[in-house]
Amino acid sequence: xxxxxxxxxxxxxxxxxxxxxxxxxxxxxxxxxxxxxxxxxxxxxxxxxxxxxxxxxxxxxxxxxxxxxxxxxxxxxxxxxxxxxxxxxxxxxxxxxxxxxxxxxxxxxxxxxxxxxxxxxxxxxxxxxxxxxxxxxxxxxxxxxxxxxxxxxxxxxxxxxxxxxxxxxxxxxxxxxxxxxxxxxxxxxxxxxxxxxxxxxxxxxxxxxxxxxxxxxxxxxxxxxxxxxxxxxxxxxxxxxxxxxxxxxxxxxxxxxxxxxxxxxxxxxxxx
Amino acid sequence: xxxxxxxxxxxxxxxxxxxxxxxxxxxxxxxxxxxxxxxxxxxxxxxxxxxxxxxxxxxxxxxxxxxxxxxxxxxxxxxxxxxxxxxxxxxxxxxxxxxxxxxxxxxxxxxxxxxxxxxxxxxxxxxxxxxxxxxxxxxxxxxxxxxxxxxxxxxxxxxxxxxxxxxxxxxxxxxxxxxxxxxxxxxxxxxxxxxxxxxxxxxxxxxxxxxxxxxxxxxxxxxxxxxxxxxxxxxxxxxxxxxxxxxxxxxxxxxxxxxx
Numbered sequence: 181x182x183x184x185x186x187x188x189x190x191x192x193x194x195x196x197x198x199x200x201x202x203x204x205x206x207x208x209x210x211x212x213x214x215x216x217x218x219x220x221x222x223x224x225x226x227x228x229x230x231x232x233x234x235x236x237x238x239x240x241x242x243x244x245x246x247x248x249x250x251x252x253x254x255x256x257x258x259x260x261x262x263x264x265x266x267x268x269x270x271x272x273x274x275x276x277x278x279x280x281x282x283x284x285x286x287x288x289x290x291x292x293x294x295x296x297x298x299x300x301x302x303x304x305x306x307x308x309x310x311x312x313x314x315x316x317x318x319x320x321x322x323x324x325x326x327x328x329x330x331x332x333x334x335x336x337x338x339x340x341x342x343x344x345x346x347x348x349x350x351x352x353x354x355x356x357x358x359x360x361x362x363x364x365x366x367x368x369x370x371x372x373x374x375x376x377x378x379x380x381x382x383x384x385x386x387x388x389x390x391x392x393x394x395x396x397x398x399x400x401x402x403x404x405x406x407x408x409x410x411x412x413x414x415x416x417x418x419x420x421x422x423x424x425x426x427x428x429x430x431x432x433x434x435x436x437x438x439x440x441x442x443x444x445x446x447x448x449x450x451x452x
Numbered sequence: 453x454x455x456x457x458x459x460x461x462x463x464x465x466x467x468x469x470x471x472x473x474x475x476x477x478x479x480x481x482x483x484x485x486x487x488x489x490x491x492x493x494x495x496x497x498x499x500x501x502x503x504x505x506x507x508x509x510x511x512x513x514x515x516x517x518x519x520x521x522x523x524x525x526x527x528x529x530x531x532x533x534x535x536x537x538x539x540x541x542x543x544x545x546x547x548x549x550x551x552x553x554x555x556x557x558x559x560x561x562x563x564x565x566x567x568x569x570x571x572x573x574x575x576x577x578x579x580x581x582x583x584x585x586x587x588x589x590x591x592x593x594x595x596x597x598x599x600x601x602x603x604x605x606x607x608x609x610x611x612x613x614x615x616x617x618x619x620x621x622x623x624x625x626x627x628x629x630x631x632x633x634x635x636x637x638x639x640x641x642x643x644x645x646x647x648x649x650x651x652x653x654x655x656x657x658x659x660x661x662x663x664x665x666x667x668x669x670x671x672x673x674x675x676x677x678x679x680x681x682x683x684x685x686x687x688x689x690x691x692x693x694x695x696x697x698x699x700x701x702x703x704x705x706x707x708x709x710x711x712x
Contacts, residue, residue, distance in 0.1 A: 254612050274618025284609045288631040288707045297627065298617035326707050346617050 199265045200275070200349030200382035202228040202251060207260035209246050219407035220246040223260070226401060226410065230265075230349070233376055233383045235397040237390065237439065239447075243408025244386045245281075248354050251384060252278050264350065274298065277343035279353040283335035285327040291338050292323035298346035313341040317371065333364035340375070351376075353385045357392070366424055369395060377421055390439050391427055394418075402442050405450045412442055496677045504677035505684055514666060514682075518689070521652060521662035525693065528584045529648050532591035536644070537637055540599025545629050554600075561593050565651040569658050579659040583652065590651030591644035598643065602636025603629055635708050638701035645697050649690040663689075 204226040211218040220243040228234050238244045249255045251262050253272040262269050264276065272278075285294045295310040314320055317337040327335055336356055343351060357365045369392060376383055387393050393400045394416055402411040418431060426432055464472075480498050487497035496504070508514050542549045565586050572582040610628045619627065656664020663686055670678035 252612070252616055254615075272612065272615035274616070276616060278612065278616040280609050280613065284607070284613045286610060286613070286627065286631070288634070289627075297614070297619075301614075301617065301619050301623045301627075328707075342617070352616075 198230055198349050198380055198382075200230040201265055202226075202350065202382060202384065203263040203266075204247070204251065205261045205263065207247070207250055207257040207262060209243070209250060209255065210258045219243075221250065221257070222407035222409045224408065224410055226413075228382060228384065230382055231380045233385070233396060233398045234401060235385045235387055235393040235399075236401045236403060237387060237393040237443075238403030238408065239405050239443075240388060242403045242405045244403055245354055247403075247408065248278075248352050248384065248386050252276055252352050274302070274346050275348050276350045276352055277346055277348035279336070279339050279343055279351065279356040281355045282359055283327060283332065283339060285335060285339055285342065287327050290324050290326055291319070291330070294327065294338065295342045295345050298342065309345060310341070313344050314338070316344075316375075317341045331364075333360050333368060336360065336368060337371070340372070344375070344379075348381065350382045350384070353383065355386050355388065358387065358389070365392070370423060372396065373420075373422060390436055390443070394432065394435050394439065395422060395424070395427060400439060402439060402446075404446050411446055414439055414442075494676050496680055500677055501680040501684065504681040508678065508681045508685065514663075514685075517663045517666045518685070521656065521664070522689070524580070524583050524587055524652055524656070524662060525645075525648055528587035528652070529591050529645060531584075532588050532595055532644060532648070533641060536592050536595035536640070537599050540596045540637075540640075541603060541625075541629060541633060543596075544600040544603025544633065545625070550600075557593075557596070565589050566654055569655060573659070579661060583655040583659050583661060586655035587648050587652040590647035590649075594643040594647055595637070595640040598636045598640025599633055602633030602640075605636065606632035635705055638697070638705060641697050641701070642694050645694050646690060649686065649693070653686060 204224055207221055207224050208219065209221040211220055222243075224247060226234075236244045236247065246255070250257045251269075253262075253269050253276065264273075269276075285291070286297070289297070291314065292310045295313055296305050299305045299309070311320070311323060314322060317340060319334060319337055319341065322330060322334065322338070327338065330338065339356075357368050360368065372383075373396060383396075385393075385396055397416050400414045400416060402414060403409065404411045414435070416435060418426065418435075483498055486492060487495045539553070543554055544550070568586055568589065569582065572585050573579070576582045576585060606628060610632060611624050614624050614627055652662070653664040653667065656662040657668045659665075660668075663682060667679060667682045667686070670682060
């Protein structure tokens with residue numbers, strides 16, 4: 181009892197208040213185009229704590245995007261359930277923001293209108309909030325531009341700003357940086373880690389890039405190639421805050437070797 | 453930066469304007485050649501036709517005919533847009549509506565407008581309503597089909613984006629379906645306006661009203677100059693009304709002009 185009263189004041193810290201735990205319970209997804217059974221996700225069970233950063237690593241076509249779609253609520257699992265904070269999800273929700281692989285800002289709206297769209301639909305737009313978020317993402321002055329006028333990297337940052345405007349507990353990111361050049365990608369990875377450090381949201385991040393997966397994550401879920409299963413979950417016990425110089429450390433290289441080994445092993449098994 | 457570049461791109465350069473004038477000059481040249489050689493018996497040349505056109509523009513009968521025709525066009529086109537756009541959005545967006553409505557419309561669509569004339573004259577209360585129905589049909593199907601296509605062409609992730617930002621079905625419609633289909637709706641309206649004129653003139657010839665009647669009367673009275681002059685007039689009116697739609701569209705769709 182006395183312990184509880186001692187813990188309580190700490191919990192008022194903004195960073196520790198958030199919900200956002202994800203529990204994926206034996207989720208399978210079977211597509212059935214033209215009567216052909218395609219198992220995209222096969223019996224995946226996974227628990228992510230609130231505030232955790234988990235990356236899902238796997239080759240293309242391994243069903244990792246399908247897994248994200250199930251968690252986002254865009255598609256129903258064929259069997260199994262997805263729980264968020266203990267409740268079974270039923271369709272998409274503002275609590276689970278999504279950043280898409282290629283820019284999905286609405287092309288007919290300006291950047292500011294795009295960032296404001298979430299709050300606007302709830303009738304809670306704050307003046308200047310969009311500009312504030314855009315500045316946080318290094319996009320000051322782009323308010324009145326249309327998405328097509330921005331570079332790929334800027335578009336993805338604007339999309340993150342749009343998500344932040346909605347203040348969701350969970351960020352679901354589907355290979356958001358895969359179409360960007362290496363330098364822009366690294367910059368956005370660091371930016372994303374800063375945002376995550378500040379707000380302590382739960383992040384599920386899909387990627388096929390081993391270094392990206394390790395650099396960002398608390399844990400890396402390595403998936404097998406079609407049907408998508410959990411091959412192994414690798415803990416990444418690297419210090420935070422992280423910057424890119426750590427990708428050359430011995431610890432990082434060792435982890436990378438281990439994950440690469442897992443992937444190669446998987447590729448060999450798939451070929452046999 | 454966005455509005456400035458959009459407006460700049462909207463105005464054709466001097467070079468482009470002169471290219472377009474060359475096209476018109478070519479038409480006049482071919483026409484002059486044909487009429488002066490007498491390739492088509494009795495076809496008046498550009499000068500004779502233009503003289504007739506100028507005389508026509510001062511003729512109170514043509515004023516009345518044109519205003520009746522414009523009224524027919526305006527009424528039919530507005531009705532076609534008011535029904536076609538919302539119906540197209542619903543058919544494109546909701547599979548249930550598509551299955552309930554679309555098959556019957558697809559059966560009616562290939563019927564040539566002229567084929568409707570006898571039936572409409574028998575069934576509808578007045579000549580005017582027959583003309584307007586035929587004209588409506590011309591505009592309705594292009595508007596409907598382009599609107600449906602516009603909705604189908606929308607990237608599904610835009611809908612997902614709105615849903616994962618907490619949007620309801622109404623939000624999806626307002627922020628994705630309608631604005632996403634707008635460029636295609638605009639195309640449908642421009643094509644619809646063109647076909648409205650085609651059907652209007654055919655219907656008016658039969659029903660004896662408006663500019664269609666004028667062309668027909670010129671024919672029965674053997675006034676070749678007036679026939680050609682009124683054909684030019686119809687072309688100009690049709691072009692002008694399509695331009696009005698294009699203008700409104702460009703103003704509404706400034707964001708699409710930013711894509712290169």
